[in-house]
Amino acid sequence: MDSLxxxxxxxxxxxxxxxxxIGNKALLFGAIGGTIPDLDVFVGAIFFKNEIDIMLFHxxxxxxxxxxxxxxxxxxxxxxxxxNTGKRINNTNLYDWxxxxxWSLFTHPILDSFTPYGTQLxxxxxxxxxxxxNIAVADPLYTVPFLLSVIILMxxxxxxxxxxxxxxxxxxxxxxxxxxTIFNKLYIxxxxxxxxxxxxxxxxxxxxxxxILNNILWYGIAETERNYHVGFYSLLDTSKSFSDWKTIxxxxxxxxxxxNDIKGLAWFSNNYYNVEFLENEEYMYRDLxxxxxxxxxxxKAIFNLKLFKENNRLNMLPFKPEIEDFSFTMSALWMRLKxx
Numbered sequence: 045m046d047s048l049x050x051x052x053x054x055x056x057x058x059x060x061x062x063x064x065x066i067g068n069k070a071l072l073f074g075a076i077g078g079t080i081p082d083l084d085v086f087v088g089a090i091f092f093k094n095e096i097d098i099m100l101f102h103x104x105x106x107x108x109x110x111x112x113x114x115x116x117x118x119x120x121x122x123x124x125x126x127x128n129t130g131k132r133i134n135n136t137n138l139y140d141w142x143x144x145x146x147w148s149l150f151t152h153p154i155l156d157s158f159t160p161y162g163t164q165l166x167x168x169x170x171x172x173x174x175x176x177x178n179i180a181v182a183d184p185l186y187t188v189p190f191l192l193s194v195i196i197l198m199x200x201x202x203x204x205x206x207x208x209x210x211x212x213x214x215x216x217x218x219x220x221x222x223x224x225t226i227f228n229k230l231y232i233x234x235x236x237x238x239x240x241x242x243x244x245x246x247x248x249x250x251x252x253x254x255x256i257l258n259n260i261l262w263y264g265i266a267e268t269e270r271n272y273h274v275g276f277y278s279l280l281d282t283s284k285s286f287s288d289w290k291t292i293x294x295x296x297x298x299x300x301x302x303x304n305d306i307k308g309l310a311w312f313s314n315n316y317y318n319v320e321f322l323e324n325e326e327y328m329y330r331d332l333x334x335x336x337x338x339x340x341x342x343x344k345a346i347f348n349l350k351l352f353k354e355n356n357r358l359n360m361l362p363f364k365p366e367i368e369d370f371s372f373t374m375s376a377l378w379m380r381l382k383x384x
Contacts, residue, residue, distance in 0.1 A: 054078015077148025280383030
């Protein structure tokens with residue numbers, strides 16, 4: 045999920061493990077641990093020069109269970125030896141620090157796995173991307189109550205039981221909401237299946253996910269031999285059926301037989317994608333897993349990557365969301381969320 049959410053979750057892990065012993069410092073170290081996996085965007089830029097390689101490196105090894113274990117022992121040992129000095133000697137032990145960093149590192153990729161982006165939990169042994177698609181990358185209803193609880197507990201003494209109460213409240217509320225999104229996802233999948241049948245769409249496979257910033261409005265995409273069929277459904281709709289249907293022809297201006305980079309991008313997109321020729325040997329790669337957004341010109345894909353040929357392979361420009369009128373798009377999102 046977004047960086048703020050991961051910081052809050054990491055801080056909560058730090059508090060749960062070492063809050064009674066070192067107070068707010070536990071929040072700080074937990075937040076650091078919760079941030080570390082996302083530093084792979086900088087690590088990737090060090091090791092790779094190609095922007096496609098850098099993007100594919102994100103949510104890879106540094107988001108794996110294996111890395112969580114290695115990182116926990118390494119960081120635990122390092123911080124224990126730096127922290128356990130002077131007046132703080134014997135306040136904590138090595139096991140405390142290993143446990144703090146394990147939970148702050150481990151919960152980061154687990155939480156990411158609930159989002160549509162995909163997380164390589166089993167790297168380096170497998171590149172399988174775990175993506176349950178039940179919560180958006182950024183969802184205020186998950187983050188805000190959790191964040192407020194963590195902020196409130198900071199103002200209590202480390203031995204005050206109210207500190208523990210607010211920690212449990214933050215974890216409890218966010219966990220209940222996550223359970224809601226999981227059951228919601230199961231319900232939405234059934235609605236999408238029924239909607240496809242109602243519209244006589246014979247599909248090979250499909251995927252659903254929530255629109256950004258909420259769990260009320262959902263997007264579905266179904267793949268056929270020649271097309272993708274996409275639609276939207278809000279829990280507040282009067283009919284229990286997806287609507288706003290769009291048919292997107294499959295376009296493969298480049299294939300994996302020509303460039304192995306297309307194979308990597310297709311893997312990244314779970315094979316929901318189009319590649320369109322632009323001009324001057326440039327191409328637009330559209331990741332269709334993510335919900336289309338409404339613009340003044342109609343619905344458009346938002347996760348677009350401009351590709352170009354370089355040194356016998358493909359490279360891309362850094363990703364930038366292309367929304368001409370952000371306020372219009374957000375207003376349209378809100379109006380559709382309210383149902384029709």
